[in-house]
Amino acid sequence: MKNFVVKTIANAGALLVAVWLLDKITLTGASTGKKAVTLVVVALIFGLVNFLVKPVVKVLTFPLYILTLGLFTLVVNALMLLLTSWVSGKIDLSFHVEGFWTAVLGGLIISIVSWALHVVLPDED
Template sequence: MMNFLVKTLANAGALAVAIWLLDKITLTGDTGEAAVALIIVALIFGLVNVVVKPVVKILTFPLFILTLGLITLVVNALMLLLTSWVAEKLDVGFHVDGFWTAVFGGLIISVVSWALNVVLPDDD
């Protein structure tokens, strides 16, 4: 349970940094609504990464080898775009505008999430 909470908080922090740095990743609402929306988006993002990302990685394994792992940027961008799409369907005020924004957002989220997971406590 603690591990889930830490990962969700790391995702929320990483998403917040991407929203702050990139104009085309938006989170709408006043401060309270935005905070709740950010946690919901972090949960959606975590769910997408747990359920969908492994399937995509298996299906694109030859591309991982061929591109020496650079396809990871595309996969992360697609996961962020899928998160945006699900958030819009659930009427959460989160939107990623465009593929390249998703690529840069995915890169930012990966780096910040990694750094936060190093710093935040883990029950393992």
């Protein structure tokens, strides 16, 4: 359970950094509290998308990973971020990613920040 909470906090922090750095990734809300709740829910959706969809996509696109020497990971991360944005829009959350290239850069930022937070935060159960 502690591992799940730590990963959700790391995802929320990484998403927050991406929202802060990129103008085309938006998180809107009336108050700071509403934005924080929205960010945590989006982090949960992002974690769920990465847990359920990403492994399937990785298996189906394995030849592209080999062909591009792993650079296709950037595309898959961007697609997971766009899928998170789409799901968030469907359930009326105010999180939006505008465009594929923004998603690529956002996915790169999220990967780096998430990795750094996982190094710093404890993850044992």
